[in-house]
Amino acid sequence: MAETTQRVLILDVETVDGESPVDVLVEGGRIAALAPAGVLEAEASAIEGRGRLVMPGFVDAHSHAAALLDDPGVQLAQLRQGITTVIAGQDGVGPAPGDGRYAAEYFAAIDGRHRGSAGGGIGALLAAADGTSPINVAALVPAGTVRFEVMCRATRAPSAAELAAMVALVREGLAEGAVGLSTGLDYVPGLFASTDELTALARPVAEAGGVFVSHMRGGYESGSASGIAELTAISRGSGAPIHVSHFHAEPHLVLGLLDRLEADGIDATFDAYPYGRGCSLLGMPLLPPEISVLPVDAQLARLTDSAERERLLAEWFPTIVDYPSLGPDWPAMLTFAHIGAPEYDWAHGKTVAEASVTARRTPAEFALDVLVASRLEVNVVMAVRTERRDADLARILAHPAAMGGSDGIFVGRHPHPRARGTFARYLELLVRDGSLDWVRATGLVSSRAVDRFALGDRGRVRPGAIADLVLVDPDRVGARATYDDPLATAVGIDDVLVGGIPVLAGGELTGEAPGRGIRRASRPTERQEA
Incomplete structure (x- = not known):
């Protein structure tokens, strides 16, 4: 990432492991030092922490916001939840590779109209995110878009030459910095892809150290078992680790299937948003x-x-x-x-x-x-036939393989509240009721996704880390968006830094745009339990 010479001193904050009060010095876009309050002296801009928690920037592992990050309203909605990085290209649909027409036409009601990358591949998509918003963007290669580029609207199995061409596009996207491959197996053309086809596309993902991310086939809920069985076959056949998108079903089903994956030796993680209803086309x-x-x-x-x-x-x-x-x-x-x-x-x-x-x-x-x-x-x-209760959601989200993913859709006058409330609601729902402490909550909203998707030196508050930082008022943080009032922004997060630059101050945008396109780290960071 580009370096910045700005120096910022964050005063009187508490770390999630209970160390307090401390001051944090940020310099050159990274955390330069942490020390007991009053020890550090530097000519720097000061942010009064007032005893709030300092946490690493949150990562939305399932985002549909990337095409809309030039909208100040979307920026504010994200930053008020502490989100500093989004992972785009979800559900097998995205503007790259290719000219973007398929994604713009088919997913306009979910992703909005993509900008800046049509025809240029993953590399151009990530380059378009450099310095254009306050939020970082990582990207998945979307398998549906890959299929469309090679086979257009064909519903049949690919020929050997077509499959080789699809594999080449996946490999190219990974070489340009994609963090993995996504599928949307309830959407077209992804639903026409067989397990064998998907396994072939997953092999270069395994070779590159990426992740196979899947909106599973079969509608989740009672169909989750068959979806997990397919992902197991893909992982075994390719060697790729898997990540299940928006894994929503009854807790006994989700937790039982996760146990089965572990018993079968499958490297699996998942995201889930803390709401009982869904949203789609x-x-x-x-x-x-x-x-x-x-x-x-x-x-x-x-x-x-x-x-x-x-x-x-x-x-x-x-x-x-x-x-x-x-x-x-x-x-x-x-x-x-x-x-x-x-x-x-x-x-x-x-x-x-x-x-x-x-x-x-x-x-x-x-x-x-x-x-x-x-x-x-x-x-x-x-809505679903049996809407999950908060206690059910807490059981799922407390699992050590869970990570934060809003699946937030910002297109619409009356959207799902998950777009503006998910990450604040994680903290409100899980920490306050005792399901997670602040250390494990940090894993859910930040460090697990950083490690899983090789997002570089982020995800922890320690010297040398990139200074994507969030100040959280633990007594006030929470979501205000509801199904009846879905446009209300979260509360309790008023100051956010990205790359060492304040992007949210006193709850308002600063107008700075230090966000970057994050290319997959050449060597994934050492995975640690946060």
């Missing part, structure tokens, strides 16, 4: 894959054809009741978070069932109307 459960894989204009032609629409309503929509986590009450379980068509602004925050009554349409007809009017750019908050 409306079209994912509502449209069959043979339609979703088509270009937008071709999909719209199908959805506006009267015969095709009648077929969908009569034959496809009745099968939605079997979609994992939804069931026959699906219209009441999907709340509009983002609708691309301005004429449907009034439906934001309403369920499909509620909005369809206002529109005097059946829920299925109304959902199709909104998808067509929005050119498919719609996302929804998804």
